[in-house]
Amino acid sequence: MILPYLAPQLLLLRTLSSKPLISNRLRDNYQALQLPEDGESSPAQVKEAYLSMAKLYHPDSGTSTADAALFARVEEAYRAVLAHKRQIKASGAENVEEEEGMKGMVPQHRHYLSYEGIGLGTPSQRERQYQQFRVDRAVGQVLDYRQKEHERAAAEEGEIVVRDKRSRQIKITQAVERLVEDLIQESMARGDFRNLSGSGKPINKFDHNPYADPMTHNLNRILIDNGYQPPWIVMQRDIRETTAQLRERLLKGRAKSGESMTLRENAQWQQLCGSIGEELVNLNKMVDNFNLVVPMLSRQMVHFSLDREIAIAEKAAYQHRQEREMERETEKERRREERKKIKVGTQQTTQGLLSWMQNLLK
Structure with a gap:
């Protein structure tokens, strides 16, 4: 039995918990893409916002607003928002029977006191959402720690300018690597790699130069065999x-x-x-x-x-x-x-x- 004086608080709690809760880092990612912070934007709107921001800040865009650091930040925010959208979609597609079975077992005023109030849905769904939230928070803390360590080392050596250039280069390199990886994954999903001549066959062992990287040698040989030239x-x-x-x-x-x-x-x-x-x-x-x-x-x-x-x-x-x-x-x-x-x-x-x-x- 719910006490009468607790009814307004429970009503307010249910109203607040009806919307998906996001972490501060995800909220910053939505702000970086100039999207509403409530997380209700569709994937098409997220992609459109990312493309518009990329046109402004991409280093090769040739515009006056081109900035490699801002572009890397937009790229990171875009990937985080997409991951959040996929997480919401997966949570919404869970079995409804689990939710109905657990609905009456835990009182509502205790249901949202666990997992720091993060998540929406059944306890198992909220547990997965909370784990993802902890992962995002840990990644943010690691990045902040690394940035502080780089700043401290650069301050000790008196190389602030070099540090800025190095951090921008690292961010650009990471953004390019993620973009290439996404393109490869999209090509694999479309089946572009299924009709290759060497598909399913083992790669010959590397025995030419013991001082060269075998992976680089094999990749270059595959490109040359297929007629590719820079x-x-x-x-x-x-x-x-x-x-x-x-x-x-x-x-x-x-x-x-x-x-x-x-x-x-x-x-x-x-x-x-x-x-x-x-x-x-x-x-x-x-x-x-x-x-x-x-x-x-x-x-x-x-x-x-x-x-x-x-x-x-x-x-x-x-x-x-x-x-x-x-x-x-x-x-x-x-x-x-x-x-x-x-x-x-x-x-x-x-x-x-x-x-x-x-x-x-x-």
Whole structure:
């Protein structure tokens, strides 16, 4: 029997417990996504809020509000809110029989005094919700502790700026890793990995380089076997092939004429140089795009100059003419030696024939 003076308090308690209770950290996550703190937003609204915040704070968005730290915070809040939504959905789908069986066993005024007042539903549901709440609270405490430890170490070493950069890099790296993991899980759920050629087959053992990471080696080998190449490798190959073709055209065009060109040859040469200059403009644009994506500074390229390429072609054509002159001189000398040998052989044959005739007449 419930005492009369407890009825208003129980009514208020039931009213408050009819809504899902969330922790302070989850409430902060909802605020970070600019969502209502009551947790009644739909998954579509949560995703839409995340996309709008990502467009504002993503480091690669190119906007004035881009901030890697804020983007990492939004990413963390988005994942926490999604986990909370999945938890609410799983709690709502529990068996109703358990709730009906436990409804009359525990008085309502004692039912919500356990688990720090966290959760909604049957005792088993509230216990799971409370465990998740404790996990979230522990994760928050661990992150706060690590942040304080980093701040203390940085303050002792006098490297506050380095600490900020390091923490931003760690957060960005963690956000990228989580994003990649989510994409992999989505692809696996869609079945994109079911039709792979090596599906269900064991990976060959790593016995090439004992000092290299076997996982990295196997992943790179799988990518290479499937024809994958990084974009900067493809762009580097295209630039080299285009450069070789342009230089070969310049060399052939200059080698057709001698050191002193006629008016017609000069006009043809100027026309070829103009065409090569237009193609060099497009080639330099490819170089700019390559320098933006190449991961190593030592691999970057400089622009190609028409004057420099013309000088290289003229030097190569001059060397080609010199080699041809040397070949002609060598050929002339060889023929001269052959004529001398033939002449000497003929003289020796004539003298031998005369000696034989003289001996015969005697």
